[in-house]
Amino acid sequence: MRIRNTYRLPFAAALLSSLVAFAGPAFAQDSDLIVNSAVAPSTLDPAWACGLQEISFIQNFYVRLVQYGTAEGPDGTRVVDFATTEPYLAESWDISDDGLVYTFHLKDGYTFASGNPVDAEAVRYSFQRVLDMAGCGRFFLTDGHIDPVIIEAIEVIDPLTVAITLNKPNGNMLGDLATHAASIVDPSVVEANGGVVAGQPNEFMAANVTESGPFLLESYTANQSARMVANPEFAGDAPASEAINVNWITAAPTLLLQARTGQADITFGLAKQAVTTLADNSGTRAIAYTNPFVQQMMLPNTKAPWDNPVFREAVAHAVPYEDIVERVAYGYGTLYYGPIPPSLPGFNAELSQPIPFDLDRARELIAESGVATPVDVEVMIQEGDATQQQLATILQSTWADLGINLNIRVAPAAEFQDLSQSHAVQSLMRLDGPGVFEVGYYWGYDVICDNSNNLTEYCNPEVDELVDQLRASSDEAERQGIMDQVTEIWRAEYPKILFFEDQPVVVLSDAVTEFTFSPLPDYRYWAK
Amino acid sequence: MVGVVMFAIIIFIAVFGRLLWPVDPLRVDILGSLLPPSLEHPMGTDDVGRDVFARFIQGAQVSIGVAIGVTIAGTLIGGTLGLLAGLVGGWFDTIVSRTMDAILAFPPLILAMAVAIGLGPGIVSAALGVILAAIPWYFRLLRSEVLRLRTLMYVESAQALGASSFRLIRLHILPQTTSTIFIQASSVFSFSILTLAALGFVGLGIQPPTPEWGTMITEGLAYALTGQWWLGFFPGLGIFMLAVSANLIADRLRDIYDPKSGARLSL
Numbered sequence: 001m002r003i004r005n006t007y008r009l010p011f012a013a014a015l016l017s018s019l020v021a022f023a024g025p026a027f028a029q030d031s032d033l034i035v036n037s038a039v040a041p042s043t044l045d046p047a048w049a050c051g052l053q054e055i056s057f058i059q060n061f062y063v064r065l066v067q068y069g070t071a072e073g074p075d076g077t078r079v080v081d082f083a084t085t086e087p088y089l090a091e092s093w094d095i096s097d098d099g100l101v102y103t104f105h106l107k108d109g110y111t112f113a114s115g116n117p118v119d120a121e122a123v124r125y126s127f128q129r130v131l132d133m134a135g136c137g138r139f140f141l142t143d144g145h146i147d148p149v150i151i152e153a154i155e156v157i158d159p160l161t162v163a164i165t166l167n168k169p170n171g172n173m174l175g176d177l178a179t180h181a182a183s184i185v186d187p188s189v190v191e192a193n194g195g196v197v198a199g200q201p202n203e204f205m206a207a208n209v210t211e212s213g214p215f216l217l218e219s220y221t222a223n224q225s226a227r228m229v230a231n232p233e234f235a236g237d238a239p240a241s242e243a244i245n246v247n248w249i250t251a252a253p254t255l256l257l258q259a260r261t262g263q264a265d266i267t268f269g270l271a272k273q274a275v276t277t278l279a280d281n282s283g284t285r286a287i288a289y290t291n292p293f294v295q296q297m298m299l300p301n302t303k304a305p306w307d308n309p310v311f312r313e314a315v316a317h318a319v320p321y322e323d324i325v326e327r328v329a330y331g332y333g334t335l336y337y338g339p340i341p342p343s344l345p346g347f348n349a350e351l352s353q354p355i356p357f358d359l360d361r362a363r364e365l366i367a368e369s370g371v372a373t374p375v376d377v378e379v380m381i382q383e384g385d386a387t388q389q390q391l392a393t394i395l396q397s398t399w400a401d402l403g404i405n406l407n408i409r410v411a412p413a414a415e416f417q418d419l420s421q422s423h424a425v426q427s428l429m430r431l432d433g434p435g436v437f438e439v440g441y442y443w444g445y446d447v448i449c450d451n452s453n454n455l456t457e458y459c460n461p462e463v464d465e466l467v468d469q470l471r472a473s474s475d476e477a478e479r480q481g482i483m484d485q486v487t488e489i490w491r492a493e494y495p496k497i498l499f500f501e502d503q504p505v506v507v508l509s510d511a512v513t514e515f516t517f518s519p520l521p522d523y524r525y526w527a528k
Numbered sequence: 529m530v531g532v533v534m535f536a537i538i539i540f541i542a543v544f545g546r547l548l549w550p551v552d553p554l555r556v557d558i559l560g561s562l563l564p565p566s567l568e569h570p571m572g573t574d575d576v577g578r579d580v581f582a583r584f585i586q587g588a589q590v591s592i593g594v595a596i597g598v599t600i601a602g603t604l605i606g607g608t609l610g611l612l613a614g615l616v617g618g619w620f621d622t623i624v625s626r627t628m629d630a631i632l633a634f635p636p637l638i639l640a641m642a643v644a645i646g647l648g649p650g651i652v653s654a655a656l657g658v659i660l661a662a663i664p665w666y667f668r669l670l671r672s673e674v675l676r677l678r679t680l681m682y683v684e685s686a687q688a689l690g691a692s693s694f695r696l697i698r699l700h701i702l703p704q705t706t707s708t709i710f711i712q713a714s715s716v717f718s719f720s721i722l723t724l725a726a727l728g729f730v731g732l733g734i735q736p737p738t739p740e741w742g743t744m745i746t747e748g749l750a751y752a753l754t755g756q757w758w759l760g761f762f763p764g765l766g767i768f769m770l771a772v773s774a775n776l777i778a779d780r781l782r783d784i785y786d787p788k789s790g791a792r793l794s795l
Contacts, residue, residue: 252750261754273562273575277754323558327577383649383731386575386750393576393737397556410649410735 031220032245033512033528036253036258038269040223040248047129050136055180055435057246057388059219060228061209062183063118063236064088065104066174070516070525075287078510078525080518082437083345085174088236089118089184101475106160109235112186120162120213124154127164129196137181140435141185141525143471144173144444155261157443172438173476179418179436186210215240223248228523237502238402240514240527247298257294259507265528267507268521270385272330276504283510288332288503289325291383291519292341293433295333295387297395298378298455302425305371312494314365318402319395320357324499328390333500339447339490341501346483351491362402372523373403380409388429391499396448420455420460426454439521440471447490458495531776534769542592545585549786553582553739562756564753583739589742591770594651594722598658599713604751605659607709611701614674615693625671628664636661640723644732654685654733658723662716669712673705681708713783718774725767741767 012137041054046062049055069084078453090104110118130137131149142150145168153165166173176182185205190196193204209217214236215228226246230239247264249255256274259267262283275286306312316337325333334342338352362471366373381396389410397405411419419425434442445451448467449459465488470482508515509528516525549570557577565572571580609628613621631639643657644650677683683700691700727733728742736743741763748760 187680196700253753271750273751274754320558327558327561386747389736390576391553394556394558396737397554397576406739408735410731 005385008075009208009273011147012310025297032243033241033526034264035244035246035266035523035526036244036249036255036264036268038250038252038255040169040247040250043201043206044209044220045137045202046185047133047137047182048135048201048206049180050435052520056518058209058224058241059180059520060213060215060523061211062180062185062213063089063092063110063177063234063269064180064182064184065106065123066178068175068178068518073517075285077287078516079289080516080520080522082175082442089123093174099171100166101163102166102173103157103161103163106162108160110212111233111235112189113216113231113233114186114189116186117159117186118184119159119210120156121159122184122187123162124156124182125190127151127182127311129185129190130181132196132198134199135201136435140179140181141176142370143170143176143436143441145170152290162314167474170470172300172436172440175438175441184192184212186212215244218243237524239524241523244523244526251384257385259500259509262509262511264507265512266526268504270505270507272328272332272505275332275507276330280509284507285510286505286507287457287517288505289517289519290334290343291433291502291503291504292344292429292437293502293519294341295329295391295429295431295499295502297391297427297429299427299496300423300425300455301493301495302457302459305369305375306427308369308371309493310365310369311371312364314369314402315399315404316494317358318356318362318366318398318404319355319497319499320398321499322357324391325395328387328394329500329502332503332505334503335500337498338487339443340439340483340487341433343501344434344437344439344442346480348480348484348487349364351484351487359398359401362363366402375403376405377408378407378409378426380411380416380425382429383410383412387427387431391429421452423452423455423457430455433519439479440467443467446473447486447495456495458490458493460489460493463489529782531773534773535777536714538588538766538770538773540593541585544589549581549585549636551579551582553578553586554737555582562751564756565758571762574744574758574759575751580744580758580762582781583744584741584766585741587741587744587763588770589764590651590734590738591721591724591766593722593733594655594658595717598655598662598720598724599717601655601659602666602716603709605641606663607670607705609663610667610670611674611697611705614671614678615697615701621671624667628667631660632668634661636663636719637723637726640727641730641732644727649732649735650732651738654724654727657727661723662719665716666709666712669708670705673708674701677704679700707781711778714774714778714781718778719772721767721770721774725763 039053041057043049043054044058046058049058065088066085067088069081069086070078073079089106089110091107092105093365094103101266106120112118127141130141131151138146148167149169150166150170151164152167155163157163189210194202211231214231214234216231218227218229220226222300227243252274255267255270258264259270260278260281278284278286299312301307319332321335325335335354336342336352337355340347379392381392396408399406420428445453447458448454448464466482466486470479475481508516511528514525514527535559552573555578560573560577561575563569563573569579569581571584574580609624613624639661640657643660644653647653686696686700724733725742728740733742734740743761744763
């Protein structure tokens with residue numbers, strides 16, 4: 001499942017949120033680590049959560065079988081390393097020679113907040129729940145192999161041993177089990193509150209957590225704030241902070257003001273231009289990281305005029321990429337062109353050179369394409385997203401000289417999501433990237449034929465075959481060869497416009513002593 | 529006088545601004561974004577390098593144009609219904625009056641927002657929302673005027689002589705309500721400007737990239753603390769000048785048409 005990263009909401013919501021933010025959290029204490037973020041989670045259910053905001057919040061309350069490792073990051077901080085998986089609830093695991101059976105040996109002594117043991121049956125129940133509910137979580141847990149579902153059986157061998165059987169090998173299975181979707185929930189609490197209904201969300205779980213992880217959720221007001229405290233019964237490593245107060249503030253000026261004054265210890269979601277104003281601010285530091293989220297314009301390859309590859313190539317040459325990175329991303333963007341974002345393992349910089357901005361070349365290609373101009377095209381952007389608005393406005397002005405009349409359709413969040421997923425628009429813009437940071441997973445929906453999550457509707461059977469080979473392979477050299485081959489094929493067909501890979505910027509107050517960045521923030525490693 | 533001068537300035541800018549400042553309000557200059565006011569850009573540039581003064585001019589045209597449309601439509605619909613309800617009475621008066629009461633139960637801005645949300649953000653739905661909110665004001669005012677005028681001797685005499693309802697309205701009632709309509713229209717004009725700006729401010733009004741003052745303020749809000757004050761200041765100034773001048777003119781008109789005020793026919 002792709003993740004859409006949303007930094008902006010309509011102002012009406014922002015206004016309400018800012019008023020609440022000024023009111024301040026009811027239970028915050030001076031020693032609390034204060035974390036401000038622009039967008040609030042819409043659900044707390046790991047089986048249902050799709051977006052970055054949900055995932056990053058939920059995963060703090062649940063233990064998983066395995067977890068991602070960490071590595072050195074910029075400016076004395078650390079970063080989560082998605083290339084490594086380490087034990088978490090599982091002490092060790094065995095993988096059968098054919099790669100189909102994963103047997104996990106669990107650590108003893110882990111309990112839920114209710115006092116029930118976190119055992120093999122809880123693992124089985126949690127995973128089966130995700131599969132049965134068939135929400136976003138299933139896509140993460142199965143690495144996108146949902147037809148048929150790759151997990152054939154989940155078997156409790158004994159209270160501390162659980163075996164997962166797949167119907168085909170999958171080199172990325174451990175990474176999937178480190179995601180939020182593999183969170184271990186408390187079966188007794190879930191069953192007492194609606195249980196599992198196939199294909200349906202659970203209302204209780206959407207607003208509550210059944211903690212098995214390092215934090216307890218002490219208070220939570222949806223779209224406003226939450227206070228989480230260290231779980232004293234957690235058998236794993238204690239989190240770096242005793243208590244964290246989280247505020248979701250959609251009003252950009254409020255978010256900036258609290259970051260600037262040091263009221264917030266950690267701030268996510270500030271606009272890049274706002275970040276530049278903090279360069280000389282004493283008491284704070286703004287640190288840029290990388291993640292595979294890309295500002296892009298989907299050109300559905302089956303819809304005219306985008307069904308013409310030469311016309312797609314033409315518009316790809318009619319984007320002032322460098323100016324956009326300089327004045328829209330304010331330098332916090334990486335230029336490239338290819339199916340693998342630069343921060344995903346497997347990216348080949350040599351094969352993914354950015355496309356030059358060349359209007360003359362674009363004119364030649366339009367003439368060559370046979371598409372009659374002037375031509376009207378529509379792009380959908382999400383209401384309240386200032387970056388998308390800027391990009392659409394720039395393209396509208398630039399393309400007008402080429403005889404392309406770009407009509408900008410601004411859609412509210414729900415309509416945007418519906419129209420995107422139903423492929424009902426001629427083109428759209430998104431800041432978007434994979435939910436699991438592995439190329440096979442990403443391509444499993446983004447470049448293969450007949451997948452509803454493939455918003456560009458790109459389809460090349462040769463690429464499909466190569467993606468299948470990639471996902472079945474664990475040989476690094478073979479994988480890199482396949483990825484390079486797909487990159488070359490994909491680039492030649494110009495399926496979409498890639499403006500830049502976004503570099504998220506986090507603002508830390510000088511009080512922060514420990515910080516580990518992740519595109520899906522993990523609060524365990526943060527302290528002041 | 530102050531009101532008229534302010535109003536005249538804005539109207540002049542809206543009508544002749546494009547001739548005096550022929551800059552394309554949609555022209556993007558990325559590397560020239562967020563420039564402060566200067567001779568080259570009297571109101572600075574926005575986040576994609578568009579000239580704010582050119583956008584201010586087009587915003588004035590849009591705001592004034594829509595406000596005039598709303599005022600005329602509200603006057604025609606609300607005024608006509610008020611005249612007919614006052615004159616015809618009976619079940620027609622009852623039905624229309626209760627309908628207007630129901631509309632009045634909603635705060636005008638909330639009503640306009642509800643219409644804009646229901647029909648989808650845009651210039652037409654925003655205008656319809658404001659018109660719907662303005663109609664009851666005209667209706668109630670005109671209806672009460674007609675009820676008062678109907679009891680006057682000369683109207684009753686005309687009625688007794690067999691004058692048709694149309695003749696009564698045209699020759700005996702409508703001319704007496706002209707001053708009321710003018711005063712109300714200037715108030716509604718001011719209300720329209722503010723409501724359209726408010727709808728634009730919350731994203732329910734005219735959609736970008738078409739410049740509209742309320743939307744421009746919203747776009748400028750993100751830069752309120754980063755030093756680019758001109759993005760929100762100038763459209764705010766435009767709204768202020770237009771709304772205040774319309775209100776001042778409405779006040780003055782009321783004084784002029786009020787026989788007890790002793791005001792003379794000059795603004």
